[in-house]
Amino acid sequence: MSKKDKPSSGAAGLCHLVGAGPGDLGLVTLRAKEVIEAAEVVVYDYLCNPEMLAWAPKDAEIIYAGKKAGAHTLRQEEINALLLEKVRAGKRVVRLKGGDPFVFGRGGEEALALARAGARFEVVPGVSSTVAGPAYAGIPVTQRGHVSQLTIFTGHEDPEKGGSAVDFAQLAQAPGTKVMLMGVERLEPISRQLLDAGADPALPAALVRWATTPRQQTLVGTLGDIAAKAAAAKFEAPAVAVFGEVVNLRDELSWFERRPLFGRRIVVTRTRQQAGGLSSRLRALGAEVIEIPTIRIEEPANLREFAELVRDAHTYEWVVFTSPNGVDAFFGLFYRLYKDARSIGGVRIAAVGPATAARIRDFHLAVDAQPEKAVAESLVEELQKEGSLENVNILVVRAETTREVLARDLSKLGAIVDEAIAYRTVPETGEGDAGRASALARFKEEGADMVTFASGSAVENFLALKVPLAKGTRVASLGPITSKALKDAGVLVDVQSPGADLDQFAAAIAKFYSPEKGNEHSRARAS
Numbered sequence: 001m002s003k004k005d006k007p008s009s010g011a012a013g014l015c016h017l018v019g020a021g022p023g024d025l026g027l028v029t030l031r032a033k034e035v036i037e038a039a040e041v042v043v044y045d046y047l048c049n050p051e052m053l054a055w056a057p058k059d060a061e062i063i064y065a066g067k068k069a070g071a072h073t074l075r076q077e078e079i080n081a082l083l084l085e086k087v088r089a090g091k092r093v094v095r096l097k098g099g100d101p102f103v104f105g106r107g108g109e110e111a112l113a114l115a116r117a118g119a120r121f122e123v124v125p126g127v128s129s130t131v132a133g134p135a136y137a138g139i140p141v142t143q144r145g146h147v148s149q150l151t152i153f154t155g156h157e158d159p160e161k162g163g164s165a166v167d168f169a170q171l172a173q174a175p176g177t178k179v180m181l182m183g184v185e186r187l188e189p190i191s192r193q194l195l196d197a198g199a200d201p202a203l204p205a206a207l208v209r210w211a212t213t214p215r216q217q218t219l220v221g222t223l224g225d226i227a228a229k230a231a232a233a234k235f236e237a238p239a240v241a242v243f244g245e246v247v248n249l250r251d252e253l254s255w256f257e258r259r260p261l262f263g264r265r266i267v268v269t270r271t272r273q274q275a276g277g278l279s280s281r282l283r284a285l286g287a288e289v290i291e292i293p294t295i296r297i298e299e300p301a302n303l304r305e306f307a308e309l310v311r312d313a314h315t316y317e318w319v320v321f322t323s324p325n326g327v328d329a330f331f332g333l334f335y336r337l338y339k340d341a342r343s344i345g346g347v348r349i350a351a352v353g354p355a356t357a358a359r360i361r362d363f364h365l366a367v368d369a370q371p372e373k374a375v376a377e378s379l380v381e382e383l384q385k386e387g388s389l390e391n392v393n394i395l396v397v398r399a400e401t402t403r404e405v406l407a408r409d410l411s412k413l414g415a416i417v418d419e420a421i422a423y424r425t426v427p428e429t430g431e432g433d434a435g436r437a438s439a440l441a442r443f444k445e446e447g448a449d450m451v452t453f454a455s456g457s458a459v460e461n462f463l464a465l466k467v468p469l470a471k472g473t474r475v476a477s478l479g480p481i482t483s484k485a486l487k488d489a490g491v492l493v494d495v496q497s498p499g500a501d502l503d504q505f506a507a508a509i510a511k512f513y514s515p516e517k518g519n520e521h522s523r524a525r526a527s
Helices: 030-037 050-055 076-088 107-116 129-136 168-173 184-196 226-232 245-253 272-284 303-311 324-337 354-362 376-384 405-412 434-446 456-464 480-488 502-512
Strands: 014-019 041-044 061-064 092-097 121-124 150-154 177-181 204-209 217-222 239-243 265-268 288-291 295-298 318-321 348-351 393-399 416-427 450-453 474-477
Touching (some): 014 030, 014 107, 030 121, 041 050, 050 288, 050 434, 076 092, 076 107, 107 121, 129 177, 129 204, 129 239, 168 184, 184 226, 184 239, 204 226, 204 245, 217 226, 217 245, 265 272, 272 288, 272 502, 288 434, 295 456, 303 324, 303 416, 318 324, 318 354, 318 376, 324 354, 348 354, 376 405, 416 456, 450 456, 450 480, 450 502, 456 480, 474 480, 474 502
Parallel strands (some): 014 092, 041 061, 041 092
Antiparallel strands (some): 177 239, 204 217, 204 239, 295 416
């Protein structure tokens, strides 16, 4: 038995059969995320969003068991045996399956294999592409006044059965909507069988490929011509097929494919902790986001000195924060030293940028000075408006590598300045981070429409990866300081946020790709 297979803490093993949803990360259930975060082994399929792997502990064993047409990593019997082996070794196993594990996902087979072997298992249902795929294409599978029955069938039956279990004569005459999973490769013979059984060739039909993801494509036709259209368009799996009058509602109800960043793949290089804020905004605008953290936040080299300055913060007239990370580091330590916010005394608080100010307010403290422009020089001007700085005691909370402009300029004006080095940024190696490794591999293989940067250190460490930006890949910067770092490195900046606010940053990216600009920015990604 290998080290990885040794029983964990003496507890009995358990396998969670988890529905990973149809692709959109936002459709994954809270329960699924919870069990992934506690997993020791994750076995995942081809259709699972790889970003889910980032939720797993860094020391979790990640195993790909994907199956697609003509390419099976493991046979079903081998997957069953693998799950049983890990559970018997006392592991907490998560088996991730696209959609819902019990809707044509062979989850039932895996559950039976575990049950018959006496192994513990639990099922975490997921959102099935049966309903999510059509919904994201603007097609409700049921609609009062149109249809009150839904029939689901598979186009990919077990080849060892010796015949089809689908009664096409009954299916052809069934009223309401019909949804077919896993049948694009056999669309022509399936359509023909339905037509031969008396189905109406004018019945509206639609295919939705890579449903709920920014790669989604929708093809509309009729039962009589959808197979020919799919062949002409080289429309390949994975796709869900919908047959029924509800397809006609797509023209009015299509919403997902109309979002401003739909079809765009955008890389976010912020720290793992910070990436979510920008990623969620870009996803809400329709983008496919690849998170490749290039830096991570660590404690300062001299933590004792920082702690002493935090302890004595009440002795200063001003405390100046230059970043949200500095705010977090400061108050994380402050509340370990003190139990009462009033212990900060009568000190006044200044912030460089709206994001920093917002983070200060999260701690229920007011911001007394904030410049319109989120740069150190503007903050100095803002503080001067409050009166003379001669002999004013100021504590500047900053990162180890932040520009020293603020302390220098304040000192020139007569202020008595101390600098509290709150944290340092170090290159993110991604060691043991399967999610980051997968994201980086995707970026190298598939490219992206745009790469975003929020700091000079993110620029430096991204370039250190030595992954060349393909022709046509755009670059977006969160503010002038980051833009300068990019330009100094010889990288052209296509989009610069008008401010340090993430909403402004996302809006600037959406505006860059807006039709009002003539849609001159090609949708084709570099291969």
